[in-house]
Amino acid sequence: MENPIVEVNNVSMMFRLYRENVDSLKEFLIKKVKRQITYEEFWALSDISFQVNKGESVALIGRNGCGKSTLLKTIAGVLKPTKGSVHINGTVAPMIELGAGFDMDLTARENVFLNGAILGYPKEMLEENMPAIEEFSELHQFMDVPIKNFSSGMLARLGFAVATIYTPDILIVDEILSVGDYRFQEKCHARIHEMLEQGTTLLFVSHSIDQVKKVCNRAILLNQGHMLFDGGVKEAWNRYDSL
Structure with missing residues (x-):
């Protein structure tokens, strides 16, 4: 069993x-x-x-x-x-608190690598999947904007896209x-x-x-x-x- x-x-x-x-x-x-x-x-x-x-x-x-x-x-x-x-x-991929694992002073792109590292994802895998993360989150034009300017909905999109890019x-x-x-x-x-x-x-x-x-x-x-x-x-x- x-x-x-x-x-x-x-x-x-x-x-x-x-x-x-x-x-x-x-x-x-x-x-x-x-x-x-x-x-x-x-x-x-x-x-x-x-x-x-x-x-x-x-x-x-x-x-x-x-x-x-x-x-x-x-x-x-x-x-x-x-x-x-x-x-x-x-x-485990935890999505427990909105913005957890993010640095509000960094851009969305930089936070993909930060949050991905916390989740244990290799940098190379994140680089390879960056287009898919952008596509799923629908944040193409905001990837190089500090996330302190993001709404709660935009933070949720980014966090979910990063956490679920890998199964x-x-x-x-x-x-x-x-x-x-x-x-x-x-x-x-x-x-x-x-x-x-x-x-x-x-x-x-x-x-x-x-x-x-x-x-x-x-x-x-x-x-x-x-x-x-x-x-x-x-x-x-x-x-x-x-x-």
Whole structure:
């Protein structure tokens, strides 16, 4: 039997919410040494466990603040869980935050190489695929413009084009398809379907039932850091609506 491509085992994530307002790192360190810093523990995730097999397309759904993005970041390796473990058996292309992996002072072309390097793509491969990236993103005349001048939709186009120019084992998409025009969103959905047909595994966050239905065959419902349901998209969304 094939091993799961993603294994999330009893994952919990705790953040410290500090009560004091400090104006500098020096002040924070002094207060910490004097034990004048107090905080509350906030558990963003509590004992989450599930497995994803190769080729599955899984949506993470739930209200804002339920832990979806935190869970994706632990799977992508951006965050280390406080408890539990995550095992990944393959390459990951994460699209978790708009503009993540970009330098706003660099041009779009320069950011293709920067973001591509972060994703582990060789420079030669990026150079070879630059025309395809320009074509998919539809940013031909803006490739040598600093991206600090880009709209959120243009950033999404560039990030998606770079992340999907190569077919990763696991594609992680967090709400990035909610920006930009409808036609480009449909273009992204078509690219995702192509990747799924080639065996890519998808972890997808969206507040749109239409988007989830288009690309996912399974959904995991989170609420206040707890996993409430793992199964069919329709039933998961019905439970989501009843929260």
